Amino acid sequence: MVSSLSNPDMWFAVGLSLLCGLLSATLCIPWGIFWGWIFARKSFSGKVVLQTILYLPLVLPPVLTGYFLLLVFGRNSPFGSFLFQTFKLSFVLDWKGALLASVVVSSPFMIEAMRQAFLNVDERLEWVSRGLGADTWKTFAKITMPLARNGLIAGFFLVFARSIGEFGATIVLAGNIPGKTQTIPLAIFSQIYNGEEHAIWPLIIFAVIFSYGGLAFNNYFLRRSGSCGAFMEPRK
Amino acid sequence: MFVRFNIISKVGEFELNIAGEFKDGITGIFGPSGSGKTTLLKCLSGVITPDNGKIMVNEQVCYSSDKEQSLPLEERRIGMVWQDTLLFPHMTVEENILYGRREDNRQSFIASVIDIFEIRRLLNRMPANLSGGEKQRVAIVRALLPEPQLLLFDEPVASLDMRSRQKIISYLKSVNEQHKIPICYVSHSVSELMFLCQEVMVIEDGRRVRFDSPEKVFINEKQLALMDEDFENILELPVKNMRREEQVAELDLGGVILKAVYHTAENPPLLKVGIRAKDILIATEKIKGISARNILSAIIEKVERTGDMVLVSCRVGERQLWVEITPGSFRELNLHISQIVYLIIKARSITVLD
Numbered sequence: 303m304v305s306s307l308s309n310p311d312m313w314f315a316v317g318l319s320l321l322c323g324l325l326s327a328t329l330c331i332p333w334g335i336f337w338g339w340i341f342a343r344k345s346f347s348g349k350v351v352l353q354t355i356l357y358l359p360l361v362l363p364p365v366l367t368g369y370f371l372l373l374v375f376g377r378n379s380p381f382g383s384f385l386f387q388t389f390k391l392s393f394v395l396d397w398k399g400a401l402l403a404s405v406v407v408s409s410p411f412m413i414e415a416m417r418q419a420f421l422n423v424d425e426r427l428e429w430v431s432r433g434l435g436a437d438t439w440k441t442f443a444k445i446t447m448p449l450a451r452n453g454l455i456a457g458f459f460l461v462f463a464r465s466i467g468e469f470g471a472t473i474v475l476a477g478n479i480p481g482k483t484q485t486i487p488l489a490i491f492s493q494i495y496n497g498e499e500h501a502i503w504p505l506i507i508f509a510v511i512f513s514y515g516g517l518a519f520n521n522y523f524l525r526r527s528g529s530c531g532a533f534m535e536p537r538k
Numbered sequence: 539m540f541v542r543f544n545i546i547s548k549v550g551e552f553e554l555n556i557a558g559e560f561k562d563g564i565t566g567i568f569g570p571s572g573s574g575k576t577t578l579l580k581c582l583s584g585v586i587t588p589d590n591g592k593i594m595v596n597e598q599v600c601y602s603s604d605k606e607q608s609l610p611l612e613e614r615r616i617g618m619v620w621q622d623t624l625l626f627p628h629m630t631v632e633e634n635i636l637y638g639r640r641e642d643n644r645q646s647f648i649a650s651v652i653d654i655f656e657i658r659r660l661l662n663r664m665p666a667n668l669s670g671g672e673k674q675r676v677a678i679v680r681a682l683l684p685e686p687q688l689l690l691f692d693e694p695v696a697s698l699d700m701r702s703r704q705k706i707i708s709y710l711k712s713v714n715e716q717h718k719i720p721i722c723y724v725s726h727s728v729s730e731l732m733f734l735c736q737e738v739m740v741i742e743d744g745r746r747v748r749f750d751s752p753e754k755v756f757i758n759e760k761q762l763a764l765m766d767e768d769f770e771n772i773l774e775l776p777v778k779n780m781r782r783e784e785q786v787a788e789l790d791l792g793g794v795i796l797k798a799v800y801h802t803a804e805n806p807p808l809l810k811v812g813i814r815a816k817d818i819l820i821a822t823e824k825i826k827g828i829s830a831r832n833i834l835s836a837i838i839e840k841v842e843r844t845g846d847m848v849l850v851s852c853r854v855g856e857r858q859l860w861v862e863i864t865p866g867s868f869r870e871l872n873l874h875i876s877q878i879v880y881l882i883i884k885a886r887s888i889t890v891l892d
Contacts, residue, residue, distance in 0.1 A: 429585050430624050432611035434638025435684050444637075448628050 306501035311480040315489040316508050318397055322485060323465040323512065326404035327458045330412035334457055338416025339446075343425070357410045364407055364470025371406060371475045375399075397483050399476030404465040411464055412457045419453020420446065422528050452527035456520050463516025466509060486512075541688055541720065545591035545601070547581050554578060554588075554744040560688075564714050564721040566735035566752060568728075574744040575724045579690045582722070583618045584611035595687050617681035618690045621697055623673040625665035631676050632661040638684040647717075648683060654716075655679050655709055671702030678706070682713065691723045695730070704772075704891040707734055708810055728756050729770040729812075769815040769849065771859050772891070777809055786831070786885055792856025797831040798888035810891040815849065815862035819882040822871055831885040838877045841868075852881060 306312055341353055359367050375382045375393045385391040393399040423446055431441040447454075469487040476483040478492060486509050493502045544557035554574040567575050580586040582593060584600065587608050593601040595616065600609045617638075625634050635657075639648070652658050655675040665673060674694055681689055691710075695703040707730055714721050725731055731738050731752050738755045740748040748755050775789035775796065787800040789809060798811055825833060836852035836859070843849075848868040850861045859881065873879070 424624070426620065426624050427626060429583075429611065430618070430620075431626075431637070433583055433614075433616065433618050434680065435612050435615070435640075436638070437610075437612050445626060 306504055309501070311484065312489065312501075312504060314481045315484045315486050315505065318400060318484065319466055319486040319508070319512065322401050322404045322468070323462040323516075325401055326408055326465045327461040329405050330409050330461050331454065331458065333409055334412030334416040335454070337413045339420055341413070341417045342420035356413060359407050360410045364468070365474055367407055368403055368471030368474025371402060371471060375402065375475070393475060395477045395479065395483060397476065400472045400483055400485055403471035403475050404468045407468055407471050408461040408464040411460045415453055415457025415460060416450065419450035419457070419527055422453065423449045450527075452523045456523035456527060459516045459519040459523065463513050463520065466512040466516065541582070541595050541722070543582065543591065543593040545581055545588040545593060547577060547586060547588040549577060549586070552577070552744060554581070556741065556744065556746050558739055558746060558749060560720060560722055562718065562720050563736040564711070564723055564734045566731035566738035567722060567724045567741060568726070568731060568738055568755070569741035573741045575741055576692055578741070579618065579692055579722070579724060582688070583616045583690055584609065584614050615684065615687045616690060617684065617686035617688070619677050619681050619692070619694050621693045623677040625673055625677055625680070627665055630661065631657065631663050631665065631668070634665065634676060635680045635683055637680060640684055643683060643685070647685075651679050651682050654712060670698050671706065674698060674702070674706060675709070678709070682717070682719070686719060689719055689721045691721065693724055693726065696726065703730075704812055704889070708891055710734060729772060732756060733772040769860060769862060771813045771815060772810070773813075773857060774808055774810045777806055780805060787890070791834070791854050794834055794855035796834070796883070796888070797885045798890060799885045800890045812889045812891055813859065813883060813887060815860045817883070817887040818859065818861040820850065820861055820863060820871065820873070821880040821882060824880050825882065828882065829884075830882045832881070832883040834881045834883070836879055836881050838873060838875055838879060841873070841875065852879065854881060
């Protein structure tokens with residue numbers, strides 16, 4: 303166990319997991335706010351279909367999500383080759399692929415968190431704001447968003463926790479290259495596979511700390527937003 | 539100043555089909571639950587876009603189905619106050635009331651409204667730490683500061699206790715008189731509407747069934763049957779004399795003195811008082827040896843039978859007082875119009891409203 307602590311690849315995996323978790327949670331915010339608001343406040347035909355499509359990564363086998371991403375972003379696809387030629391941007395066998403996989407797989411959590419957060423904001427407060435002369439944007443910035451803030455922070459931590467656990471889509475898109483694309487779950491997988499189980503304990507500890515921390519903060523802010531936390535009884 | 543509308547709005551099975559015109563002053567809207575009162579206010583303020591018709595405020599077209607025009611809420615300059623105050627919970631009282639303030643608001647206007655509603659000491663508090671009456675006062679001040687063209691009230695005092703209610707409705711009356719902002723006031727309370735309004739529109743099942751002065755609407759119609767609260771006489775009376783040693787104010791009913799329990803160091807020229815109709819007794823002969831301070835000679839002018847009670851209107855001096863009695867005592871006393879009777883009112887039963 304002690305020797306594994308001096309292994310730079312292990313530290314790389316911890317660092318990459320943390321980075322992917324924080325970045326994907328951040329990148330999901332605008333996406334979650336946009337769709338969460340649409341689903342909470344608007345009604346239009348095709349809403350349920352659109353919602354189902356955007357929530358699909360929740361239930362699709364992550365390996366399949368990874369395969370779809372490979373089809374779209376692979377360098378042989380038109381879009382992938384366009385990105386590579388124009389921006390020198392590549393996701394395949396690259397740490398950015400791990401990030402993209404995290405974002406796509408965990409984005410439904412953010413949409414749902416924001417949808418709930420906006421539903422918890424009494425719509426009549428928005429009417430009052432507009433009746434006092436504030437336009438839609440000012441109302442959103444001064445009333446809706448500040449009141450949905452705890453829901454947003456709760457969503458941030460949930461996305462973070464989900465990203466820490468991401469495996470299937472990542473291994474298909476980014477591969478499992480130690481020191482380059484390997485995250486904590488991929489490193490654990492490799493070590494179990496290679497019979498190096500003595501070396502996985504530090505990784506397990508980090509995985510548990512990150513996941514537990516993410517969920518705990520998620521619950522804390524969910525409670526503050528007026529929703530019921532995942533393991534809590536509804537408030538009487 | 540006028541508000542004119544003629545609209546049809548369908549919400550599910552329910553259809554509101556109504557026309558009317560509000561002038562300066564306070565117009566009441568009255569009707570049973572589900573009759574369309576709130577829907578009408580939502581159409582006027584812009585929360586709901588009607589299906590058909592027209593809404594004009596002054597010369598401004600707020601909605602017109604012919605011109606396919608509907609002004610968004612924020613451009614209508616129509617304030618709305620709801621029963622559950624809807625203060626912004628994350629802002630202090632001061633931030634709440636200044637939220638919709640106009641750039642050209644005179645400081646004196648802001649200060650005067652804050653003082654009329656007595657909320658100066660609340661400015662730094664959060665809405666969660668206010669009582670129901672305080673919240674509603676803050677909500678009204680917030681609606682006033684943008685100097686709206688029209689103010690809509692949806693049962694603003696229904697959830698408050700008697701004292702806060704009376705306080706707020708007398709504030710509203712003075713706001714309307716001082717600042718000339720027309721008010722449309724939805725309420726279930728006959729005494730509030732009688733005290734506040736110049737005209738009352740009665741709505742039933744999405745249709746206007748009457749539009750007249752409150753006296754005509756409530757006294758000549760069967761509307762009293764809809765009453766779900768105590769009927770209260772509200773009067774503004776000149777103060778004749780303050781008897782400080784007895785802690786009693788002597789008020790002038792027009793040649794007849796009414797004694798009310800009240801103690802203050804000041805000498806107000808007028809006092810606003812409320813007397814519940816069921817707190818007044820009727821006697822056919824003058825009674826001696828009774829603790830009540832007021833035994834007033836009166837003439838019966840009108841009798842209204844509604845449900846399980848009888849309302850008797852009596853002239854005392856130059857004023858009119860409504861007395862509520864049971865049908866049994868009405869029969870036994872053999873009361874009739876033009877009869878001379880004595881009204882017995884305890885000085886304690888008279889509430890000073892200011």
